[in-house]
Amino acid sequence: MKNRLWMLNLCVMVVLWIAPPTAHAQCASEQVVSEAAARWVNKQPLQGFAPAMTMADAACTRDRFVEQLRANKQYGSGRVVGYKAALTNPAIQKKFGATEPVRGVLLSRMLTMETAFPVNGDYGARPVFESDLLVEVGDDAINEARTPLEALKGLSRIQPFIELADLVVAEGEPLNAAVITAINAGARGGYFGQGISVEPTQAFADALRDMKVVMTDEQGKELANAPGAAIMGHPLNAVLWLIEDVRKSGGRLRVGDKLRLGAFSAPMAPRGEMRLKVRYMGLPGDPEINLRFAR
Numbered sequence: 403m404k405n406r407l408w409m410l411n412l413c414v415m416v417v418l419w420i421a422p423p424t425a426h427a428q429c430a431s432e433q434v435v436s437e438a439a440a441r442w443v444n445k446q447p448l449q450g451f452a453p454a455m456t457m458a459d460a461a462c463t464r465d466r467f468v469e470q471l472r473a474n475k476q477y478g479s480g481r482v483v484g485y486k487a488a489l490t491n492p493a494i495q496k497k498f499g500a501t502e503p504v505r506g507v508l509l510s511r512m513l514t515m516e517t518a519f520p521v522n523g524d525y526g527a528r529p530v531f532e533s534d535l536l537v538e539v540g541d542d543a544i545n546e547a548r549t550p551l552e553a554l555k556g557l558s559r560i561q562p563f564i565e566l567a568d569l570v571v572a573e574g575e576p577l578n579a580a581v582i583t584a585i586n587a588g589a590r591g592g593y594f595g596q597g598i599s600v601e602p603t604q605a606f607a608d609a610l611r612d613m614k615v616v617m618t619d620e621q622g623k624e625l626a627n628a629p630g631a632a633i634m635g636h637p638l639n640a641v642l643w644l645i646e647d648v649r650k651s652g653g654r655l656r657v658g659d660k661l662r663l664g665a666f667s668a669p670m671a672p673r674g675e676m677r678l679k680v681r682y683m684g685l686p687g688d689p690e691i692n693l694r695f696a697r
Contacts (some may be wrong), residue, residue: 428455429462430584432470439470442478447527447572451581460583461505461651467586468507480509483660484539485648487640488587489579490633490664500579502549503640505647506587508660516562518597520696523672526568531668531693533626534616535637536561536594537545539659545645549636554600554607558657560678561597562691563662566590567669573655592662595691606686613670613684617665620677624665630684633664640664 419478430438453461469614471477486506513536523529537557544556568590571577582588610630617626621658630695634640640663645655655661676697681690 406629423490427458427589430466432466435463435466436470438466439443439474439477442467442471442527442568442570443474445524445568447575447632448570448585449572449575451571451575451580451584453576453581455580455584457580458584460580464506464583464586465651467584468509470588472509473588477511478518480511482507483513483658484508484590484662485512485644485655485659486587486662487644487664488582490643491638492627492666495689496580498579498582501607503634503643503647504583504587505644506583506589506662507574507661508589509693512589512591513660514591514593515518516593516691516693517695520675520694521566521593523674526567526570528569528571528573529590530567530569530588530671531678532565532665532669533563533569533615533628533667534563534592534665535563535615535633535663535682536563536659537600537637537641537663539564539657539661540600542654542657544641545654547642547645550636550642551602551607553641553645555602557600559597559599560610560625560682560685560689561660562682562689564680564691565592566664567592569669588689589662593691594631594660595689600691601686603675607636607638609684609686610638612681615682616678617678617680625670625678628666632666637663 487503489500490503538559540558543558549554567588570585613630672695676695678693
């Protein structure tokens with residue numbers, strides 16, 4: 403009897419949070435988020451993330467979601483190793499009703515060094531990949547940065563990155579800025595290359611802005627081509643935004659943190675045994691990263 407009552411109460415809590423009759427959604431309860439995290443770990447689509455939630459409630463839900471992922475025995479207690487800026491392109495913001503980027507949290511098990519071995523394409527509930535960019539914090543003074551050049555001086559390394567993201571929510575479910583925030587900006591995993599050391603100069607900052615990020619498949623067909631400026635007019639503007647957004651929640655960037663700055667391509671679903679190459683043309687040495695999906 404007690405078990406039945408407990409299950410009934412849980413169902414009522416889920417329904418009230420998922421579809422409130424008149425009020426706006428609120429920060430999801432620990433129990434609801436725990437169930438969502440378990441589904442995420444098992445690569446099962448989520449349903450019912452209320453699009454009417456405020457951005458504050460969405461951020462609260464995200465933080466609870468990340469803590470549940472860290473505590474989940476199957477996934478492992480990954481450390482927070484950085485942050486992800488999503489919706490950094492004005493056109494994408496408009497599509498999802500956003501007025502600024504949204505932030506996700508990166509855990510240690512989400513980031514992997516580039517590998518020659520194939521990667522399974524079923525890594526998420528709704529897996530998609532994007533050409534991206536990682537930077538590494540090298541100086542605590544970055545938290546006081548106010549200009550792109552000041553932000554650059556607080557970084558130690560620029561790394562090619564292919565993000566293996568997860569749209570998470572079931573197809574047909576509402577997906578707006580609040581929901582994207584609540585699902586931790588779709589952070590699931592990704593592979594990064596060795597990259598290059600930062601040169602704290604205006605010329606290097608200009609190269610970041612003007613570089614061409616080109617993604618091609620195994621036949622050399624171009625899948626995406628975008629300038630560095632596709633991210634908020636300059637990738638370093640995403641660094642400045644992350645500094646401020648983390649500060650608003652009472653935190654600071656730490657030396658060694660990895661920052662994912664935004665996508666240079668539209669989300670694409672893996673298909674069969676495909677090979678990807680992403681080149682960052684215009685940066686010193688034209689760094690690149692390669693990734694192969696298994697069939």
